Amino acid sequence: MVSRRIVLHFPHRLVNQPIIYKLVKEYDLQFNILKAFVTPQEEGLMVLELSGKKENFAKGMEYLESCGVRIQPLSQDVVRNEDKCTNCGVCVPICPTEALVVDPQTRKVLFHNKKCIACELCVKICPPRAMEVSF
Amino acid sequence: MRTINEINEKIKNGQVVVLTAEEVIELVEKKGIKKAAQEVDVVTTGTFGPMCSSGAYFNIGHSKPRIKIGGGTCTLNDVPCYTGFAAVDIYLGATAIPDDDPRNKIYPGEFKYGGAHVIQEIVAGSDVRLEAVAYGTDCYPRKKLETLINIKDLNEAVLFNIRNAYQNYNVAVNLSDKPIYTYLGMLKPNLGNANYCSAGQLSPLLKDPYYKTIGIGTKIFLGGGIGYVAWQGTQHNPSIPRKENGIPKVPGGTLAVIGDLKQMKPEWLVGTSMLGYGVTLVVGIGVPIPVLNEEVIQYAAAKDKDICAPVVDYSSNYPQIIPGSLGEVNYEQLKSGKIIIQGKEVPTGNLSSYSRARLIAEELKSWIKKGDFTLTEPVAKLPQAESGYGFKLLKERSIITKEV
Ligand code: SF4
Ligand code: SF4
Numbered sequence: 001m002v003s004r005r006i007v008l009h010f011p012h013r014l015v016n017q018p019i020i021y022k023l024v025k026e027y028d029l030q031f032n033i034l035k036a037f038v039t040p041q042e043e044g045l046m047v048l049e050l051s052g053k054k055e056n057f058a059k060g061m062e063y064l065e066s067c068g069v070r071i072q073p074l075s076q077d078v079v080r081n082e083d084k085c086t087n088c089g090v091c092v093p094i095c096p097t098e099a100l101v102v103d104p105q106t107r108k109v110l111f112h113n114k115k116c117i118a119c120e121l122c123v124k125i126c127p128p129r130a131m132e133v134s135f
Numbered sequence: 136m137r138t139i140n141e142i143n144e145k146i147k148n149g150q151v152v153v154l155t156a157e158e159v160i161e162l163v164e165k166k167g168i169k170k171a172a173q174e175v176d177v178v179t180t181g182t183f184g185p186m187c188s189s190g191a192y193f194n195i196g197h198s199k200p201r202i203k204i205g206g207g208t209c210t211l212n213d214v215p216c217y218t219g220f221a222a223v224d225i226y227l228g229a230t231a232i233p234d235d236d237p238r239n240k241i242y243p244g245e246f247k248y249g250g251a252h253v254i255q256e257i258v259a260g261s262d263v264r265l266e267a268v269a270y271g272t273d274c275y276p277r278k279k280l281e282t283l284i285n286i287k288d289l290n291e292a293v294l295f296n297i298r299n300a301y302q303n304y305n306v307a308v309n310l311s312d313k314p315i316y317t318y319l320g321m322l323k324p325n326l327g328n329a330n331y332c333s334a335g336q337l338s339p340l341l342k343d344p345y346y347k348t349i350g351i352g353t354k355i356f357l358g359g360g361i362g363y364v365a366w367q368g369t370q371h372n373p374s375i376p377r378k379e380n381g382i383p384k385v386p387g388g389t390l391a392v393i394g395d396l397k398q399m400k401p402e403w404l405v406g407t408s409m410l411g412y413g414v415t416l417v418v419g420i421g422v423p424i425p426v427l428n429e430e431v432i433q434y435a436a437a438k439d440k441d442i443c444a445p446v447v448d449y450s451s452n453y454p455q456i457i458p459g460s461l462g463e464v465n466y467e468q469l470k471s472g473k474i475i476i477q478g479k480e481v482p483t484g485n486l487s488s489y490s491r492a493r494l495i496a497e498e499l500k501s502w503i504k505k506g507d508f509t510l511t512e513p514v515a516k517l518p519q520a521e522s523g524y525g526f527k528l529l530k531e532r533s534i535i536t537k538e539v
Contacts, residue, residue: 086183086405086417087490090320092472093328093482102472107489124245125321127185127407127417127486 003051005034007117009070010044019067020046027060028052035117037096045096047074047117077134078118080111084130091122091131136428142176143509153177153423153503155496156337156435163436171436172429177503177510180339180435181356181421181495184332184487185407187318188298188369189416190228191254191396194290195265197223198282202267203275209267211253211284218267222275226295227253229406229416243316243411251416252406254294257286258358259401292396294358294404298368300420302340302387303444306331306464306483308476311450316411320486322449329446329474329481334492335439335466339422340388342435344381345520346373348424350513355392356421356499359403361508362394364422367517372526380437384463385445388517392420403495419491421499425510439466446476456528 010019015038023029029052036046050057064071087108091100099115100122102108122131145151152175154162159178163171203222210216213233216225231250238244257263262283271278286292308329309315309322316322319330335341343349353364368389376384403419426432445460447453464474469483502508518524 086488088184088417088488089485090330091484093330093484094321094323102470107470107493124243124410127320127409127415128405129247129408 001051002054002057003049004057005047005049005074007072007074007119008044008046008048008064009072010046011068012042014068015042015044017067019064019069023060023063027056027063029056029060035097039096039119039121045119072118074118077113078116078120078123079113079132079134081130081132084128085109085126086128086130088127091126094121094125096121136172137176137426139425139427139510139512142425145176146503146506146509149506151176151503153179153500155493155500156180156342157493157496159432160336160436160438163432168429168433168436172426172432175426175432178342178424178426178432178435179421179496179499179503180337180342180424181419181492181499182300182334182338182487183403183419183491183495184334184417185318185409185415186296186299186418187230187413187415189254189294189296189418190226190250191257191292191294192224192226193292195223195225195284196288196290198277198280200277201275202269202277202280203272204267204269204280207267207269209265211263211265212248212256213264214248214250214253229254230413232414239411244413245410246408246412246414249406249408249414251414254396254416255401255404255406257292258396258399258404260286286397293393294362294396294399295365295391295393296418297391298370298389299392299418300339300368300390300422301333302338302344302389303383303442304332304386305447305453306444306469306474307449307453308446308461308481309450310448313450315450316409317449318409318412318415319449320484321410326476326479326481328484329469329476330484330486331444331469332486333444333466334487334489335442335470336437337489337492337496339420340390341382341437341442343422343424343431344377344383344387344434344437346388346517347434348427348431348513349390349422350516352511352514353422354508354511355394355423356419356495356502357392357394357399358396358419359400360394360396360398362392363511364390364513365393366391370526371518371524373518373520373522374525377520378441378443380441381434382437382442384443390420390517417488419495421495423499423503423508423510439470442466444469446474
């Protein structure tokens, strides 16, 4: 048995396809959806906890890739360079998981790393480029 | 009630009472205008937002043999400078980018590095690479110069921003069905977010809406050092609709500011990249407001709730100059994190750092209290609300070439 957290990026054309259904049915994998949404670029994004037999897992991943789904392991991390962040807040409405929020008292922008799914939407829109991807 | 000279006396004696614009709001709520005006001598304001019409000029000193960069070309870390001056005076604009930057060819362009970043590095004391090519003259024979330069060796390094500190600004939204990339950030389709850019109740020109105390010659906090208001900023537009409290309902006045870059700090001049738009400089500005009378403090006590901004569609109305706003919201609503537009709840994002604006107002307050910063009497007024001074669109005319 293996169990992994992964981020799936579905291109626009696949958003309405029953891909996860097939993954479950044909590869006997169990899943737990942690997050799912459509980005402004109309890419589908899904964070899954996927578990099943090791060989099935590998085949399931192959199947996803053959459909055109991009798979990203959740080990990748987005961190904030505190020296660079100006606490402007322009990232706040962009973050899909409310990992970036304004503290109403200090008006500083808080970054909750635990909520972050490393979707990287904030990385290029941060004006001083304070959100950094670390591997 | 009191003059600037009297305030400066108090600053020297260590008796001056200074409050930030936030603190003065509280005091006026508690004690009323009259009492507050008696107690407070100076109100400090602050703003820390992207200001594209910024830049710096440098006199780099003469090389041996001499070179006349004027009329030639010059780059700093590959970012082109303006060279249309004398031999070794150059001007670097915040939005300038290297010739080989892909710009928006790969859309949306990243604009990783430009004039604003170079300015921040120069202020931080880093060496930057200067490359100049000149045509050569009898008195300035040299044609090529490649050298590292450092701010401490330059004769002059002066920040000179021709439009900063906008009095109020649009709230930008996107009504189209595609994401767009603007100077107010990325706007998600179908009213996905609403971005604004003002410190609201801390912002200098919103606290002196009729420019009664802020004028040409006013000494200010600029980029962590001392600067001055040099002139009205470009596009200064005092003749716009105002609320009963005098505060413009749309972008109004602006300031041109100048100051010695050598005293400034990289925390208060930050090079930034707007995805799909370009490079810009985030500038920290703080302006002291002398409480000359009750009227001044009444204006300075305006709250976020009293300051309204128009919501503008940046997918079509703004670029095509189609008049029309999607309504008005106040800064209290904007700061709550969501506003309602066309019945839809829309999350908001600020491009201007309120927490940094607060730090600027506090810093300026401490300078004044310590006696390090006295106030100046403006030498001339900014164009006033009834002056007829305003802002025009370009009237395009066809170029008729004479046949010879
Ligand atoms: S956009 Fe960047 S600088 Fe602004 S608050 Fe977010 S992380 Fe900080
Ligand atoms: S990468 Fe950025 S936008 Fe995405 S979840 Fe993390 S903080 Fe939010």
